[in-house]
Structures are given as structure tokens and as C-alpha cells.
Amino acid sequence: MLVSESMVFFEHVSLREFLTDTQWTPLFDDAHYGILPLVSGTIVSSVVALAVALPFGTIIAIYLSEFAPFTVREIAKPFLELLGGIPTVVYGYFALLFVTPMLQFFFPGLPGFSLLSAGLVMGVMIIPYVSSMTEDAMRSVPMHLREGSYATGATRFQTAIKVVVPASLSGIAAAYILGISRAVGETMVVAIAAGMQPNLTWNPAEPAATITTYIVQVSLGDLPHGSIGYQTIFAAGLTLLLITLIFNILGHLLRKYYREVY
Amino acid sequence: MNYDKNLAEIRTMIARHRRWDRLFLITGIVALMIAMLVFLALIIGMVIDGAPRLAMDFFTSFPSRRPEAAGILSAWVGTTLVMLVTAVAAVPLGISAGVYLEEYAPKNLLTEIIEINVTNLAGVPSIIYGLLALGLFVYQLGLGQSILAAGLTLALLILPVVIVATREAIRSIPVSIREGAYAMGATKWQTVSDHILPYSSAGILTGIIIGLARAIGETAPIITIGALTFIAFLPESPIQSEFPFLSFEWLMAPFTVMPIQMFNWVSRPEEAFQLNAAAAGLVLVVMTLAMNGLAIYLRYNLRKKIKW
Numbered sequence: 001m002l003v004s005e006s007m008v009f010f011e012h013v014s015l016r017e018f019l020t021d022t023q024w025t026p027l028f029d030d031a032h033y034g035i036l037p038l039v040s041g042t043i044v045s046s047v048v049a050l051a052v053a054l055p056f057g058t059i060i061a062i063y064l065s066e067f068a069p070f071t072v073r074e075i076a077k078p079f080l081e082l083l084g085g086i087p088t089v090v091y092g093y094f095a096l097l098f099v100t101p102m103l104q105f106f107f108p109g110l111p112g113f114s115l116l117s118a119g120l121v122m123g124v125m126i127i128p129y130v131s132s133m134t135e136d137a138m139r140s141v142p143m144h145l146r147e148g149s150y151a152t153g154a155t156r157f158q159t160a161i162k163v164v165v166p167a168s169l170s171g172i173a174a175a176y177i178l179g180i181s182r183a184v185g186e187t188m189v190v191a192i193a194a195g196m197q198p199n200l201t202w203n204p205a206e207p208a209a210t211i212t213t214y215i216v217q218v219s220l221g222d223l224p225h226g227s228i229g230y231q232t233i234f235a236a237g238l239t240l241l242l243i244t245l246i247f248n249i250l251g252h253l254l255r256k257y258y259r260e261v262y
Numbered sequence: 263m264n265y266d267k268n269l270a271e272i273r274t275m276i277a278r279h280r281r282w283d284r285l286f287l288i289t290g291i292v293a294l295m296i297a298m299l300v301f302l303a304l305i306i307g308m309v310i311d312g313a314p315r316l317a318m319d320f321f322t323s324f325p326s327r328r329p330e331a332a333g334i335l336s337a338w339v340g341t342t343l344v345m346l347v348t349a350v351a352a353v354p355l356g357i358s359a360g361v362y363l364e365e366y367a368p369k370n371l372l373t374e375i376i377e378i379n380v381t382n383l384a385g386v387p388s389i390i391y392g393l394l395a396l397g398l399f400v401y402q403l404g405l406g407q408s409i410l411a412a413g414l415t416l417a418l419l420i421l422p423v424v425i426v427a428t429r430e431a432i433r434s435i436p437v438s439i440r441e442g443a444y445a446m447g448a449t450k451w452q453t454v455s456d457h458i459l460p461y462s463s464a465g466i467l468t469g470i471i472i473g474l475a476r477a478i479g480e481t482a483p484i485i486t487i488g489a490l491t492f493i494a495f496l497p498e499s500p501i502q503s504e505f506p507f508l509s510f511e512w513l514m515a516p517f518t519v520m521p522i523q524m525f526n527w528v529s530r531p532e533e534a535f536q537l538n539a540a541a542a543g544l545v546l547v548v549m550t551l552a553m554n555g556l557a558i559y560l561r562y563n564l565r566k567k568i569k570w
Contacts, residue, residue: 056293090524093308093543155279160286186387187389188482
């Protein structure tokens with residue numbers, strides 16, 4: 001479905017123009033169709049999100065699986081599940097009304113809509129996914145590897161990073177890839193907190209649009225079926241799908257080739 | 263002599279390692295605390311802003327241009343109806359697919375393709391489901407921007423969740439139960455319906471609840487298929503007072519759902535609307551947390567009742 005509608009789009013707009021034009025204003029009279037601004041918005045917001053989610057998620061996972069006493073783990077795990085279950089609009093609301101003012105307090109001059117606050121909140125949202133998958137991967141490492149390490153006098157930290165993490169690397173990689181897919185495909189948090197203005201920038205302190213928020217923005221208006229504007233959202237969606245598919249396949253391959261069987 | 267020197271070195275090395283160990287312990291706890299803090303800030307912030315708005319008329323009024331008079335009636339009715347359609351579509355389909363894949367499917371290429379597809383579906387961003395639904399349900403099948411289209415879209419979205427939950431639940435049943443049934447001469451279907459399904463119903467139910475909880479909060483696909491954000495009327499009630507007492511008009515009606523209402527209010531610059539958004543968000547979060555909590559509780563309790 002995505003492909004067929006996009007085909008019509010590409011009859012109007014050459015592929016080269018699509019990939020390299022630096023403005024994305026298909027609904028204006030002077031229409032430009034470059035997808036780079038949207039891609040840059042997606043990349044910047046995802047990078048910010050992952051910069052939060054990956055370290056936090058991994059640290060929390062290592063802590064929970066190697067250090068935490070049983071009661072802490074039993075409380076933290078359901079809590080993290082709940083954190084991951086909160087609807088994304090609510091996170092968006094949080095980003096706009098709490099995180100942005102707080103950031104403006106530290107960095108005066110930060111605009112009201114920015115990729116930074118959207119990215120940070122998106123990061124917090126992805127932490128549960130990363131941490132639970134990483135922890136599952138680490139838990140599947142058999143105890144005797146750890147016991148061997150402790151027997152030679154290693155501390156928990158040393159065991160964790162020198163024995164358990166390398167052993168569960170395929171699961172951790174899968175968790176990271178899942179986080180990346182989630183960050184790239186996330187819509188509402190960025191739609192609410194980063195504004196919806198396509199803007200080719202690599203600076204997170206500016207408002208911008210991602211591929212996903214563009215689709216939302218167009219759908220909020222009225223579009224006649226079959227018009228070029230209608231087709232743009234399919235072209236954008238196709239791009240997003242390809243990006244996601246590439247990451248999914250990457251994850252699958254990583255898991256297959258690095259999987260250690262016990 | 264040599265031993266003394268080495269001993270001192272070893273002691274410092276051990277002390278250093280211990281220090282790193284404790285440092286990481288603290289880092290881990292701090293990271294966990296930060297996550298909890300963010301969660302609490304979110305919840306408390308919403309409660310402070312939204313709780314004053316949670317009066318009875320909030321639930322029973324339509325949205326309006328005046329923030330004080332606006333309510334979420336059309337939104338939560340819409341959510342309920344859409345969830346109904348989603349559940350009716352996803353549950354039978356998901357359970358049968360799961361049972362088929364676990365019990366009946368032969369180990370050939372077709373089955374592998376199906377399994378790969380299910381896993382991939384789970385990783386697709388939700389907005390792409392919206393695009394698919396726009397093209398397929400809304401236009402191709404002519405369903406219009408209706409509750410039916412939304413319900414089917416969300417059903418597709420949570421289908422992988424239901425299928426995976428069903429398969430996991432079935433997989434956790436010991437083979438001896440199955441063998442016992444076959445030994446008595448039961449057919450495959452008898453085994454499935456009398457033995458497998460009852461034992462795995464707990465896991466399946468949990469999966470369904472988690473899927474529905476996810477579907478309640480999904481905004482992007484529904485916006486894409488065109489749910490309107492300012493609906494001041496309700497779809498026709500399914501129970502009519504004249505014959506035939508059941509009506510299906512409501513399936514094709516335009517609608518809105520709670521997350522979209524909240525999104526709409528958040529995007530308005532007036533402060534009063536933000537309060538409304540907070541209240542709506544509070545309701546949404548409570549619903550989601552309640553469903554997730556129910557799922558966790560069920561999973562814990564029903565697991566205890568299983569007697570192999």
C-alpha cells in the first residue's frame with residue numbers, strides 16, 4: 001500500500017530531488033520536496049533520546065540483575081513496566097509543560113518548542129524497553145559463569161562488565177536496536193513538544209519536524225484523496241518504514257550471528 | 263620479602279576494585295531513583311493541574327471553545343466504542359493465529375515466513391499502521407473515517423501482542439498434559455479446547471489486557487485515519503428503542519478518542535485548555551495503569567492456581 005501510493009508521488013517528483021532538496025514544503029505554493037529536513041529532525045531527536053535511554057537503561061538493567069536485592073527488583077520491575085505503559089500523548093504533555101520550562105530555566109533563550117525537550121522525554125520513555133530486554137538477556141546467562149568469576153575474587157562490578165555483559169551481548173544489541181526503532185518511530189512526544197515546522201538543522205535546541213510529526217500534521221488538516229499532498233505522507237511513511245526495516249533486519253542478523261548457546 | 267611487596271599491591275588493587283563496585287552500586291540506585299522521580303513528577307504535575315477539573319460535568323460534557331465548559335464525553339465514549347471493535351476483531355484472530363502457529367502449523371517455509379512477519383509487525387511504528395489504514399480501510403474498502411476503521415487499525419496494531427502472548431502461554435504448558443490427552447484418544451481439537459486453552463487462558467488474558475491498554479493510548483494511527491478533534495455529538499446508540507433493537511449505525515460514525523482530545527487541548531495556547539488536557543491525561547493514565555495493574559495482578563494470581 002505504501003509502495004503503490006508512493007509510486008504516484010515519485011512520478012511527480014524525481015527521486016534525486018526527494019533525497020537532496022533541503023526544504024520540505026509540499027503544501028505551499030512553491031513546493032519543495034526534499035526529505036532531508038524531516039530526516040534530520042528524526043535523527044536529532046532519536047540521538048538525544050538514545051543518549052538518555054541507552055546509558056540509563058543499561059545501568060539500571062545491570063544494577064537490577066547483578067546488584068539489587070530481591071525486594072528492590074520486585075518493586076522496580078513492575079514500576080518500569082508501568083513507566084513503559086503510559087500513553088505517549090501524556091509524555092508529550094509532560095515534555096511541553098514541565099521539561100521545556102525547566103530547560104528554559106537552565107538555558108535561557110531556548111525556544112518553546114525544541115527537539116531537546118522532546119528527545120529527553122522520549123529517552124525516558126524508552127528506558128523501560130531497553131532495561132527490561134537487557135535485563136532478560138543478562139538473566140539468561142547461566143549462573144556458573146558468574147560463580148566462576150566470583151570464585152577468582154572479582155567484585156560484582158567486574159563480573160558484570162567483564163563476564164555477564166559480553167556473554168549477553170546479542171540480547172543487549174537486540175535491546176538497543178529495539179530502542180532505536182522505537183525512537184525513530186515515535187510520533188506524539190515530538191509532535192507536541194518540538195513544533196511541527198520542517199527545519200534542516202542538527203541543533204537540538206531548535207524546533208523541527210520529524211517524518212512522523214509531518215504525517216500527523218498533514219492528517220490533522222483536510223486533504224483530498226489523490227492529491228500530491230496526500231501522496232507526500234505516503235512517501236514519508238515509506239522512508240520511515242525502510243529505516244525501521246533496516247534496523248529490524250540488522251537486529252535479527254546480530255542476534256543470529258552473535259548468539260551464544262549454552 | 264617479595265611476598266610483602268606483592269601483598270601491599272594486591273591490597274590496593276582490591277581496595278580500588280571495591281571502590282568501583284560501590285560507585286556503580288550508587289550509580290545504579292541513582293539511575294533508578296531518577297527514573298522514579300521523573301515518573302512521580304509527571305503524575306503529580308498532572309494531578310495538581312488536572313484534579314480540580316475532574317468534576318462530574320467534565321465527564322458528561324462535550325468539548326467546546328470555552329475551556330471551562332469543555333468535557334470529554336465524546337472522547338471517552340469514542341474510546342470505549344473503538345476498544346469494543348478492536349477487542350472483537352483482535353481477540354479471536356489473535357488467539358486462533360497463536361493456537362494455529364503453536365499446535366497445527368508444520369515446520370515449513372510458509373510457517374517461518376508467517377512468524378517473521380509477525381515479529382516484524384511488532385516493530386513497525388504505529389503511525390505506519392495509520393497510513394496503511396488510511397489507504398486500505400478508509401479509502402479502498404470505503405469504510406470512511408469511522409469507528410470501524412479505527413477499531414480495525416488498532417486490532418492490527420495489537421495483533422502481534424496477542425499472538426505472542428498466546429504462543430508463550432501455550433508453550434508453558436507441559437507436554438505431559440498433551441500426551442495424556444492424546445493417550446486417551448482425543449483428537450487435536452479436543453486436546454486444544456479442553457486442555458490447552460483452559461490452562462493458557464491466564465496468559466492469553468494478560469496479553470489481551472496489555473494489548474488493549476496499549477491501544478487505548480495510541481494517538482498517531484487514529485489521527486492519520488482522520489479522527490476529528492472537535493466532535494460535539496455522540497454516535498448513534500447501538501440499542502434502539504424500536505425494532506430491530508440493535509443498530510450498527512454507530513460503526514460508521516465519525517468520532518474522537520481520548521488521546522486525541524488531550525492532544526488537541528495541549529496544542530491550544532490558552533492556559534485553561536492545558537488544565538483540561540491535564541485532567542484528560544489523568545483519566546487516561548489512570549485507565550492505562552489500572553489495566554496494566556489488572557494484567558499484572560491476574561498474571562500473578564492465575565499462575566498460582568495452576569495445578570499440573
